[in-house]
Amino acid sequence: xxxxxxxxxxxxxxxxxxxxxxALYDGAQGKGPTLPAARxxxxxxxxxxxxxxEDGWCLLQAPQPGTPVGPEGAILGELQFQFIFERRVQIxx
Amino acid sequence: MVDKQHLLxxxxxxxxxxxxxxxxxxxxPESLNHAALEEMRGLAPGKLRRALHGLGGRAGRMDPGxxxxxxxxxxxxxxxxxxAPSALGAVLxxxxxxxxxxxxxxSNPAFDHDFIHHIPAGAPRGQxxxxxxxxxxxxxxxxxxxxxxxxxxxxxGGGTRFxxxxxxxxxxxxxxxxxxxxxxxxxxxxxxxxxxxxxxGLWHAGQPNPGAEDRWMYKIRLNPREPQQRRWNTADLxxxxxxxxxxSFAHPGSDTVAQRLRRMAPWQRGHEGRYEQMQRATLWRYLxxxxxxxxxxxxxxxxxxxxxxxxDLR
Numbered sequence: 001x002x003x004x005x006x007x008x009x010x011x012x013x014x015x016x017x018x019x020x021x022x023a024l025y026d027g028a029q030g031k032g033p034t035l036p037a038a039r040x041x042x043x044x045x046x047x048x049x050x051x052x053x054e055d056g057w058c059l060l061q062a063p064q065p066g067t068p069v070g071p072e073g074a075i076l077g078e079l080q081f082q083f084i085f086e087r088r089v090q091i092x093x
Numbered sequence: 094m095v096d097k098q099h100l101l102x103x104x105x106x107x108x109x110x111x112x113x114x115x116x117x118x119x120x121x122p123e124s125l126n127h128a129a130l131e132e133m134r135g136l137a138p139g140k141l142r143r144a145l146h147g148l149g150g151r152a153g154r155m156d157p158g159x160x161x162x163x164x165x166x167x168x169x170x171x172x173x174x175x176x177a178p179s180a181l182g183a184v185l186x187x188x189x190x191x192x193x194x195x196x197x198x199x200s201n202p203a204f205d206h207d208f209i210h211h212i213p214a215g216a217p218r219g220q221x222x223x224x225x226x227x228x229x230x231x232x233x234x235x236x237x238x239x240x241x242x243x244x245x246x247x248x249x250g251g252g253t254r255f256x257x258x259x260x261x262x263x264x265x266x267x268x269x270x271x272x273x274x275x276x277x278x279x280x281x282x283x284x285x286x287x288x289x290x291x292x293x294g295l296w297h298a299g300q301p302n303p304g305a306e307d308r309w310m311y312k313i314r315l316n317p318r319e320p321q322q323r324r325w326n327t328a329d330l331x332x333x334x335x336x337x338x339x340x341s342f343a344h345p346g347s348d349t350v351a352q353r354l355r356r357m358a359p360w361q362r363g364h365e366g367r368y369e370q371m372q373r374a375t376l377w378r379y380l381x382x383x384x385x386x387x388x389x390x391x392x393x394x395x396x397x398x399x400x401x402x403x404x405d406l407r
Contacts, residue, residue: 007271011362020360023273042276042359075231076368077263079272 002027004087006035006057008049009079013063015053019044021079032089049083057085094200099192100326103333106196107353110376113260113295120189121286126243128180133243133311136181137209140164144208169204171315181311184241193290196325197237198317205236205314210299212251212308220298221270222256225314228265233379234317240289241311242281251302252281253289253310258358260294261372269296277359322382330381337387350377351388367391 009021022044024035035045036055046052053059061084068074101115109115121129143164165174171194175182184190194202225238246252256278259269280300281289291297293314302308323330335349346352354373357366367389374388387393 009272012364018362019276020362021272021275023271042278044274044276074368074371075263076261076365076372078268080365 002029002032002089002091004028004032004089005060006045006052006085006087008044008046008052008083008085010049010081010083013065013081015049015059015062015083017081018048019046022046028089028091031091033087049085052083052085057087060084060086095192095195096188097326097328099188100324101193101196102326102328103330103350104353106325106380107333107350107377109197109290109292110373110380111354111356112257112358113292114255114257115193115290116283117189117193117288117290119284119286120288121184121187121241121243123285125180125183125187126286129184129241129311130243130309132180133209133211133309136164137211140207140209164207165204167203167205171202171204174204184311185313190239190288193288194237194239194315197290197321198315199319199321199324201318202315203318205316207311207313210308210310210312212299212302214302214305214307216251216302219254219300221266222254222272222275222296222298223266223270224264224294224296225266226293228263231263233376234321235376236293236314236316238291238293238312238314240281240291241313242283242287242289242309243285243311244306244309245285246282246287246308247304247306248280248282250282250304250306251300251308252283253297254278254280254300255289255291255295255297256358256360257295258361258369259296260292261369261376262294262296264296272296275360320382321380323380334381334383334386337385337390337393339388340390342389350386354388 004027005025007023008019010017011020026032038045039047046055049059061082063081063083101109105115163175163179171185175185177183185194240253256275333348333350335346335351338344339346339349339351341355354370354377355366357369361369370388371391374386374392378384378386385393
């Protein structure tokens with residue numbers, strides 16, 4: 001059994017918001033299922049977070065809500081809406 | 094002083110504020126590219142050795158007395174860096190390059206550091222996405238970094254990866270390193286003599302080079318030493334610089350700076366774009382010296398409300 005982790009950063013907080021960035025960490029080292037073929041040269045593997053769970057990924061972590069305070073609340077930093085998914089896969093011994 | 098014809102236009106400056114970079118394909122003539130590449134080959138080992146020495150690497154043993162004096166020290170005025178007959182100096186003083194530099198960081202910037210990035214053909218490893226140096230206290234003043242490619246870089250040939258529009262985010266290198274892919278990111282490829290000009294905050298990373306050609310790039314960071322206000326060719330400023338009434342939800346202008354600053358990168362979706370606009374508007378205020386400039390009224394309505402409060406209620 002190996003774990004595959006998929007990070008999706010979405011444009012906004014809903015799980016059906018658009019994917020704007022992604023990363024894959026594959027504990028199966030390519031011996032398990034792969035991501036869907038890209039739908040374009042710069043396209044993410046899934047259009048939304050919802051599409052990932054529809055393809056069998058399980059949500060591990062969703063971003064926590066926060067309350068912006070003061071003028072600093074208008075300043076953006078890292079991508080806010082990070083969703084982490086996992087898939088546990090069997091690989092041949 | 095650079096001839097006005099070589100300075101950037103207001104429109105180009107607005108594009109820099111929106112995107113965090115400018116690109117000039119084949120700006121440097123081929124004869125100068127050849128000479129600069131030869132000079133880079135000669136300087137590269139010393140620059141690498143000194144960097145490793147500074148960072149504490151065992152391979153960075155300095156050789157006092159034989160270290161090249163051709164490489165400038167930090168704080169050197171740019172005009173004194175790489176004197177003639179240096180080819181790199183000729184690139185930095187090439188009229189179009191000098192005009193770009195003066196437009197963005199004034200006529201007398203300081204040399205911060207430079208480096209020669211050589212990615213041999215077949216190099217398998219790339220960098221994580223990062224911003225250079227450290228996260229600094231919020232300020233509108235900015236450094237620029239020039240990325241000069243003396244040879245052609247083919248697609249997939251180790252060209253720098255970068256994320257348009259990322260420069261005004263408050264982010265640390267170690268935090269953004271995890272973004273393996275960002276929608277709309279670019280991987281540089283282009284003809285010999287191309288110059289990329291980055292705002293210091295732009296997210297970027299060196300890439301693997303599976304190609305057959307070595308990739309060479311010269312990178313230099315410059316610090317402004319005077320207000321970065323209206324240093325460009327402002328002939329078109331009056332026609333494109335809008336006032337606070339340029340408001341998408343009321344009467345948006347056409348061909349205005351605000352319209353350029355509304356243009357988001359493909360990864361800047363949803364409501365966050367409004368905050369990006371605010372940051373860009375604040376930077377444009379600094380560049381123009383106009384504290385009332387706005388894009389879509391976000392800061393103007395705050396100022397109006399502050400005026401409605403008495404002194405003791407603010």
